[in-house]
Amino acid sequence: MDLTLSASERAFRDEARAWLAEHVPAQPLPSMDTAEGFAAHQAWERELADARWSVVSWPEAYCGRAASLVEWVIFEEEYYRAGAPGRVSQNGIFLLAPIIFDHGTPEQQDRLLASMATGERVWAQCWSEPEAGSDLASLRSTASRTEERGGWVLNGQKTWSSRASYAHGGFGLFRSDPAAQRHAGLTYFLFPLDAPGVTVRPIAQLDGEAGFAEVFFEDVFVPDADVLGAPGDGWRVAMSTAGNERGLSLRSPGRFCAAADRLVELYRERPDPACAAGVVDAWTRAQAYRLYTWGTVTRLAAGGDLGAAGSVNKVFWSELDIALHETALDLLGPEAEVDSSWLDGYTFALSGPIYAGTNEIQRNIVAERILGLPKEPRGARR
Amino acid sequence: MRFVLDDDQRDFAAALESLLAAADTVAVARAWAGGDHEPGRRLWSRLADLGVTSLATDAGPVEVCVAFEALGRHAVPGPWVESAAYLPVALGHEVDGVATLALPPHVPYALDADVADHVYVGSTPATAVGDRVASVDRTRHLFRVSGAGETHDAAFDLAALATAAQLLGAGERVLADAVTYVKQRSQFGRPIGSYQAVKHALADVRIALDFARPLVLGAALGEVPASAAKVAAGDAAYLASRTGLQVHGAIGYTEEFDLSLWLTRIRALVTAWGTPAFHRARILQQLGAS
Numbered sequence: 001m002d003l004t005l006s007a008s009e010r011a012f013r014d015e016a017r018a019w020l021a022e023h024v025p026a027q028p029l030p031s032m033d034t035a036e037g038f039a040a041h042q043a044w045e046r047e048l049a050d051a052r053w054s055v056v057s058w059p060e061a062y063c064g065r066a067a068s069l070v071e072w073v074i075f076e077e078e079y080y081r082a083g084a085p086g087r088v089s090q091n092g093i094f095l096l097a098p099i100i101f102d103h104g105t106p107e108q109q110d111r112l113l114a115s116m117a118t119g120e121r122v123w124a125q126c127w128s129e130p131e132a133g134s135d136l137a138s139l140r141s142t143a144s145r146t147e148e149r150g151g152w153v154l155n156g157q158k159t160w161s162s163r164a165s166y167a168h169g170g171f172g173l174f175r176s177d178p179a180a181q182r183h184a185g186l187t188y189f190l191f192p193l194d195a196p197g198v199t200v201r202p203i204a205q206l207d208g209e210a211g212f213a214e215v216f217f218e219d220v221f222v223p224d225a226d227v228l229g230a231p232g233d234g235w236r237v238a239m240s241t242a243g244n245e246r247g248l249s250l251r252s253p254g255r256f257c258a259a260a261d262r263l264v265e266l267y268r269e270r271p272d273p274a275c276a277a278g279v280v281d282a283w284t285r286a287q288a289y290r291l292y293t294w295g296t297v298t299r300l301a302a303g304g305d306l307g308a309a310g311s312v313n314k315v316f317w318s319e320l321d322i323a324l325h326e327t328a329l330d331l332l333g334p335e336a337e338v339d340s341s342w343l344d345g346y347t348f349a350l351s352g353p354i355y356a357g358t359n360e361i362q363r364n365i366v367a368e369r370i371l372g373l374p375k376e377p378r379g380a381r382r
Numbered sequence: 383m384r385f386v387l388d389d390d391q392r393d394f395a396a397a398l399e400s401l402l403a404a405a406d407t408v409a410v411a412r413a414w415a416g417g418d419h420e421p422g423r424r425l426w427s428r429l430a431d432l433g434v435t436s437l438a439t440d441a442g443p444v445e446v447c448v449a450f451e452a453l454g455r456h457a458v459p460g461p462w463v464e465s466a467a468y469l470p471v472a473l474g475h476e477v478d479g480v481a482t483l484a485l486p487p488h489v490p491y492a493l494d495a496d497v498a499d500h501v502y503v504g505s506t507p508a509t510a511v512g513d514r515v516a517s518v519d520r521t522r523h524l525f526r527v528s529g530a531g532e533t534h535d536a537a538f539d540l541a542a543l544a545t546a547a548q549l550l551g552a553g554e555r556v557l558a559d560a561v562t563y564v565k566q567r568s569q570f571g572r573p574i575g576s577y578q579a580v581k582h583a584l585a586d587v588r589i590a591l592d593f594a595r596p597l598v599l600g601a602a603l604g605e606v607p608a609s610a611a612k613v614a615a616g617d618a619a620y621l622a623s624r625t626g627l628q629v630h631g632a633i634g635y636t637e638e639f640d641l642s643l644w645l646t647r648i649r650a651l652v653t654a655w656g657t658p659a660f661h662r663a664r665i666l667q668q669l670g671a672s
Contacts, residue, residue: 001384001385001386001387001388001391001444001599001603002383002384002385003383003385003600003603003605004383005383006383009383070383264669264671267671268670268671271671271672276662276663276666276672277659277662279666279671280613280662280665280666280669281613281662283665283669284597284606284610284613284614284665285593285614287597287600287605287606287610288593288594288596288597288610288614289593291385291596291597291599291600291605291606292592292593292595292596294383294385294596295385295386295596297383297385298383298384298385298386299386309592312588312589312592315585315586315589316589316592316593360578360582362585363578363581363582363585363586364578364581364582364585366585366588366589367575367581367582367584367585367588368581370585370588371557371561371581371584371585371588372561372565373561373564373565373573373575373576373580373581373584374565374572374573374575374576375576376576376577376578376581377572377576
C-alpha cells in the first residue's frame, strides 16, 4: 500500500495548481443556467481547452493530455480546491464522450470530440420521459427507419434534460423497433437541439433557473451518421454512460474535500458546538470518499471494472453532499435562507439523490448485484 | 499510488482466515464467557505463532488492521487490543504472554485481568486487581484495578485503530450472516430479502462498511487520524448490528443464537478505547477548529 504520488504525478499536480491559481476567475461566474452565465462558462471552457486542461484524460489529438486516472483525480482535486467554475460541458465530456470513445466511429470521434472539448458545442442528456423515469426501459419515444433519406425520424418527448435550455446538441434513447420489448429495440441517437421539429421548453428548477428542459420531437430527421453504436443496441451502449455517471467521472472527490474544508473554515468563523459533530462527520466522510476513490482507481488501473460499485458510490456522495450543506446552513443560523454559495450548493445537492438513477434504484442494485438478494417480483407490464 | 492490500498482506489475511474459520471461535467465545479460558488460551498461542502479537513491533499498522479485522469477524475473545496493539507500543517491546491494562478515563477497567499474565495501568504494573464488573458483552470480563500510569499517545492511537478494524470485521460478519438469513427466511410466500424495506436497509450497511474500510486503512497509513477510523467503523458496525438484529427478528434477540456474540461485542467496542464523542472532539481539534 502506498498513497504517495510519483515525481511525474507531483509535477502534473504542481503545473495544474499553478495554472489554476493564475486563471480561475476571482469572482464566481453567473449561473450557467442563464444566457449570460452559459456564455461565461463556455468562455471558461475555451480558456481551459486552450491550455489543454478541459479534458486531461483524453488523447492529445482531441485536446487532452492522455493523463492517467490518477492524474485525472489529482486534476479534479486541484480544480475544486482552486474554487474553479462548475463545468457547463460536463454531460458531454463525462457522459457522452466515453461512449463516443468506446462505441463511436472514427468519423464521429473526429467530428464530435474537439468541439466538445473546447466548449464550443455543449451537450445535454435526454434520458427521462414523462412516463419513464426510474423505469427508463419503458420509454416510448420512437425512431422510424427512412431508407430513402438514409436515417431515422424521431418522435416523442424527453424531459428533465439538464443544460438543454442553452445546449447545442442532445443525446438519448429512442424505440427503433416497435415490436421489441423494453431493453431490446432501442437505439442511441445524437441530434442538434435546433434541428427542424425539435422544441425545447425550459423548466425552472427550485432555484428559479432553467437548469433543465423538456424536449419535444416532431418528425425530427437524424442521419445514420448520428446513430451511436448499432441500431437496436442502445440500451447496452447507454448503460456504459450510467456507470460513468454514478461512479467516478461525475463526482470526483476533490469537489467534496474542497467543500468539507470550506465547512471547517466556516465552523472556525462561527463555532457552534451544536454543529460540531456534523462538521466532523462531513469532513470524515469526504476523506472516506477520497480514500475510497484511490482504491477504485487502483482497481481500475489494474484492469478491474467499476460494476455495481458505482451504485455504492452514488448513494454515498449524494447523501454526503446534502449533509455537508445542511450543516453549513445550520452554522449560518438565521442567515441560512439568504443567498449564498452555501445555499446554491445546498439547492444543487438536493437533486443528487434523484438524478443519475434515484438512490432507491441504487440501493436495489447494491442489494441485488452486490449482496445477491433476490429480485422483487416485477409489477404488471403494459 | 496503490491503495489496496499488497500480496503479502493478502496472504497473511488468508492465513488468519483459514486458521480462524476452522477454530470454532464461537465455541471458544462461549467457553470464555462461561469462565473456561482453556480453548481461548490455545487459540491465543496459535495466533501468536502466526505473528499476531508481534505485528505492532515487527510489522506495521496495516498488518495490525488486517489481523484485528479477522479477530472481529470471528468474535475471538481476549485482551487482544491491550496485548497486541497498546502495550507493545507503550512498552516498546512485544508482550510476553497475555497482558491487559486499564487507562482511565477512556479505558476504566482492565479487560480479562483474571486471565492475564501481566496487568497494567497505562505502562505501569497495577498495584492490585479488584472486583469484576459485568459487560454487555459476556466474553468481556472487566476488572477494577488500582494504580496510576500515563497515556502513551501513539499506543492509544494504535489501540483505537485496532478497535476500529475489529468493529469493521464484526460489522462485515453481521452483514454476511444477515444476508444469508434473509435469503432463507420466507414470509408472505417469498424470501424476506426480496422486499425493498429489507434490501435497502442491508444496502445501507454495505455502503457504510465500504466507506469505513478506506478510513481504517488510510489511518493505518497516516492519511487521516485514527479517530476518524474509530468513528466511521463504530458507526458502520453499529448500523450493521441494529440492522442485523432487525432483519433476524426475534431469533436474533436470543442469547442462544450466535448473532448475539457480535451484537454485544459491537456495542461494547463502540465505546471502548474512546467514545464516538471523544473521537469526534479529537478530530475537530486536529482540524484546528475547536
